[in-house]
Amino acid sequence: MYLQRRFEERAAQSYQRGKFGGFCHLYIGQEAVSTSFEHVLNGDDDMVSGYRIHGIGLTRGISARACMAELYGKATGCAKGKGGSMHFFDAEKHFWGGHGIVGGQIPLGAGLAFANKYNGTKRLAVSFFGDGAVDQGALNETFNMAQLWKLPVIFVVENNGYSMGTAVGRHSAGELHKRADAYGMKNAVLNGLDLFSMIEKLQEVAADVRENSNPWFLEVRTYRYRGHSMSDPQNYRSKEEMEEFKQLDPIERLKSYIIKEKIAEASALEKIEEEVEAEVLDAVDFAENSPFPEASALYEDVYVENDFPFTV
Amino acid sequence: MAELQFREAIRRALSEEMRRDESVFIMGEEVAEYDGAYKVTQGMLQEFGFKRVIDTPISELGFTGIGVGAAMNGLRPIVEFMTFNFALVAIDQILNHAAKIRYMSGGQVKIPIVFRGPNASAGQLAATHSVAFESIYAHFPGLKVIYASEPYEAYGLLKSAIRDDNPVIFHESEQMYGYKQEVPDEEFLIPIGKGVIKREGKDVTIVAHGKAYHIAKTAAVELAKEGIEVEIIDPRTIKPFDMDLVIQSIKKTNRVVVVDESHPFGGIAAEVGFQIQREAFDYLDAPVLRVTLPDVPAPFSKKLFDLWFPQPKQVVDAVKTVLYRN
Ligand SMILES: Cc1ncc(C[n+]2csc(CCOP(=O)(O)OP(=O)(O)O)c2C)c(N)n1
Ligand SMILES: [Mg+2]
Numbered sequence: 001m002y003l004q005r006r007f008e009e010r011a012a013q014s015y016q017r018g019k020f021g022g023f024c025h026l027y028i029g030q031e032a033v034s035t036s037f038e039h040v041l042n043g044d045d046d047m048v049s050g051y052r053i054h055g056i057g058l059t060r061g062i063s064a065r066a067c068m069a070e071l072y073g074k075a076t077g078c079a080k081g082k083g084g085s086m087h088f089f090d091a092e093k094h095f096w097g098g099h100g101i102v103g104g105q106i107p108l109g110a111g112l113a114f115a116n117k118y119n120g121t122k123r124l125a126v127s128f129f130g131d132g133a134v135d136q137g138a139l140n141e142t143f144n145m146a147q148l149w150k151l152p153v154i155f156v157v158e159n160n161g162y163s164m165g166t167a168v169g170r171h172s173a174g175e176l177h178k179r180a181d182a183y184g185m186k187n188a189v190l191n192g193l194d195l196f197s198m199i200e201k202l203q204e205v206a207a208d209v210r211e212n213s214n215p216w217f218l219e220v221r222t223y224r225y226r227g228h229s230m231s232d233p234q235n236y237r238s239k240e241e242m243e244e245f246k247q248l249d250p251i252e253r254l255k256s257y258i259i260k261e262k263i264a265e266a267s268a269l270e271k272i273e274e275e276v277e278a279e280v281l282d283a284v285d286f287a288e289n290s291p292f293p294e295a296s297a298l299y300e301d302v303y304v305e306n307d308f309p310f311t312v
Numbered sequence: 313m314a315e316l317q318f319r320e321a322i323r324r325a326l327s328e329e330m331r332r333d334e335s336v337f338i339m340g341e342e343v344a345e346y347d348g349a350y351k352v353t354q355g356m357l358q359e360f361g362f363k364r365v366i367d368t369p370i371s372e373l374g375f376t377g378i379g380v381g382a383a384m385n386g387l388r389p390i391v392e393f394m395t396f397n398f399a400l401v402a403i404d405q406i407l408n409h410a411a412k413i414r415y416m417s418g419g420q421v422k423i424p425i426v427f428r429g430p431n432a433s434a435g436q437l438a439a440t441h442s443v444a445f446e447s448i449y450a451h452f453p454g455l456k457v458i459y460a461s462e463p464y465e466a467y468g469l470l471k472s473a474i475r476d477d478n479p480v481i482f483h484e485s486e487q488m489y490g491y492k493q494e495v496p497d498e499e500f501l502i503p504i505g506k507g508v509i510k511r512e513g514k515d516v517t518i519v520a521h522g523k524a525y526h527i528a529k530t531a532a533v534e535l536a537k538e539g540i541e542v543e544i545i546d547p548r549t550i551k552p553f554d555m556d557l558v559i560q561s562i563k564k565t566n567r568v569v570v571v572d573e574s575h576p577f578g579g580i581a582a583e584v585g586f587q588i589q590r591e592a593f594d595y596l597d598a599p600v601l602r603v604t605l606p607d608v609p610a611p612f613s614k615k616l617f618d619l620w621f622p623q624p625k626q627v628v629d630a631v632k633t634v635l636y637r638n
Contacts (some may be wrong), residue, residue: 046385065346080392080418096384099410107374108409111381112412117389118363125385138404141374148369261438301419301454304477309505310453311583 001031001195001251004055006280007064008226011054011071015129015230020072024085027055029193029225032250033158034059036198037126046112048096048105051086052158053223056128060095062088064283074290082301083295094123103136105129106155110146110215111304113153124209126154132163134176146215147183155180155217160191160224165191165236171210177219185217189260192222193250223248239300314498319489321354321463322428325470326353331358335387336474339366339375340392340429350392350430356510367582368448376427378408380479388474393429394482396445406544410479411454422472424477427495428470431459431574432487432523433610436600437619442576442610446522447583449481449602450551456504457550459483461525463493465548468502476504485523485595509561516631517561517582520571521547524622527603528571528624531627542631558584566597567634576604603627607635 008026027034028154036061049056057067062078069087071079079089079098088096097103099105102300109127116123134157146153163171180187186207191197198220205216223245225270227234236267258264299310316324330336338353339359344367347354357365366373372393379389393399399406408429413421432444450457456478460466466484473480510525511532520528525546532542543561547554560566568588572581579603588600603626611617632638 036489077418079416079420079479086414091384091417091420096381098420099409101404102402104377105408107377107405108381108384111378111379111383112385115382115385115387118382121322125381136375138377141369141371142377144369145371145374145378255319284484292336298505301415303416303456304414304422311553311587 001035001274003279004034004062005251006056006276007058007067009056009282010284011068011213012226012230012278013073017290023051024071024187025052025228026224026226026229027052029245029249030158030160030222032195032198033192033220033222034192035155036195036202037156039125039199040202041124044094046094046096046116046124046125046144047128048109048112048125049098050102050105050133051100052130053086053088053098057088057090057098060093062090062093062095064279065286069290071288072290073292074287075293076286077299080297080301088114088145099138099231103121103133103138104128105279106133106136106138107142109155110142110151110153112145113151114149117152122210123207123245124154126156128156128158131157131159131161131168131176133157134172134173134179139179143183143185143217150211151215152209153215153216155206157217157219159219160222162224162228164228165232166192167236175219177217180217181247182213185215187217187219190218191219193218193248193253207215231304242301245259251290268290313494315492316463316467316495317464317489317506318463318484318491319350319439321467322470322484323354323356324632325467325474327356327359329362329474330473333439335386337364337366338389338390338392339379341368343367343392348392351485352489353392358443360505372398373405376402376405379425380405380423383423386414386478388424390426390428390474392422395441395486396429396431397441399427399429399445406449406455407452407478411452415454422477423479426470426473426480426482428482431483432485432521433621436612436614437454437610438612439609444605445626446481446483446550447502447574447579455479455481455551457483458504458548459522459550460548461488461522461546464495465502465510466526467495468500469504469548472504473498475501480504483522489525502548505549506555506598507545507547507549509543509557509558510546511542511544513543513565515517515540515565515567516542516556516634517543517565517568518544518571518627519547519558519568520544521550521580522573524571525575526575527559527622528627530624531631533630534624535631540631540635545551554590555587558626562588562592565593566595568596568600569627569630569634570600570602571622572602572604573609573622574605576602577607579604597635601630601634607616
């Protein structure tokens, strides 16, 4: 969790220094969500998400170096510099992106699960999306088919309270998790700021999906501490609200719990923080010193074959 | 050699590929129990079962996305659209996802999926049911686009499409499903991206694909009665487009008419015409002409429809114009 936090804080610095461009949506505040899923799921379960993807990319095991290099648009990035901040990928790690169209990953996630079921594997698929995506038609179409076909998929709305500047109560009628009720799909509300309760519930849900091949819809209530993207004056929320949520910071909570319960000494945690800091600084270094893609890369990876006769 | 209807040729290709490869399956509206809206998949449920012949709800966006996700994760889906007009509600998954994910992932993901179904006008079905979409799909890098005009090539090209590791758009036509042609009994594949000379001639080249090929064919017979020999090239694949074949032919005939059943602005004929002027400028004895739909939606009324849809007579006139015989 701390790696995700420091990675993004450093990424934001680099962005502000003009080291790279494009969109950059920070996950800061939501780290317990990615972490709990990674903890509970198997390495060969399939995951797909939206554009706020740095946290899940890191927890899935893409190196900080490859993630940072992707932000910088370098050839050493996790998508060879072709996807950028919104489109991290690592197919070998069953991490299917990083998608920039709000809600597009909802049917994709069901499709990943469809393949797992078709092939008779016990692998699950998870599709993460924001509260804004709940309003997309794709969600309703996919929920219907996922339930009808009993697909082993967990749909996760990371309800961080806002779709850009529109508060959830202003863009969605009713409670989000209840959308699943219309399809008879199992659903629950989870506290995304609390790692342990997340893990506990996810263990139960994952076991059920694996065992019985039926979908779940989880509404994870979380919060993003930063703006929607890097250029967001955040006039739509109050300082008081932010302060209130800062008291609930999932990383700080975990830290004080560890110390209070004497699971580890403060000094041990400091050591971890130092290691993480070094890892992130190394990643920045790596990204800055990595080469940009060759010009020839422009025409690579469009089609499977390398000799496709492109129109000029 | 058996005479097959267009729909039977497609069914044969689908069934053979499904027998050959367990990871191939077909999904779409009414494909299973109803035997297909146009009976393309007739009997396939009996052979392959509900696991591999899948009736979907009327949720094009959803099932297209499920197909794309399944393709990313190792399957080879064939998604049937009842017609491509209805794929408009799924187009985000085709253009934003299927076509782009490979590139955005730096080549890590492969999406072997075929989107197929009838395309373009099928008579008096009015504006929502009559659109030719090949130029739209061909516009987007990452897709291959095929529009076969005869059963023989529908069979050979569809098999290639199913084995291709890229997303492929495969266009058919309601009006051609009953069209019959001899198709060899032994298995064969036709490579994607290769056009064919369907009629040889020395006077004028006609480039025509899909139903437009049949319009051109009728026109060619008329023209032959007047001693005008046209050469018809059917590109068969829209993307990649076999421009070399077209250019070679123009070097012989020095005149060309493009027949295209889509609207004129930004249609296939526009692109083909542009490339011809660039590649064969010095060989042209007349401007490139095209016969297309007018720049208006499909009307219903028979009288208006007949004015709207390209007729062989228009092709005859265009050929005479490039010969300066009008
Ligand atoms: C289909 C579509 N419409 C609009 C956008 C522009 N857009 C990007 S993010 C966003 C807000 C989405 O909010 P939410 O789903 O809650 O995710 P969060 O940013 O909170 O993680 C919008 C409107 C888009 N990318 N895709
Ligand atoms: Mg949100």
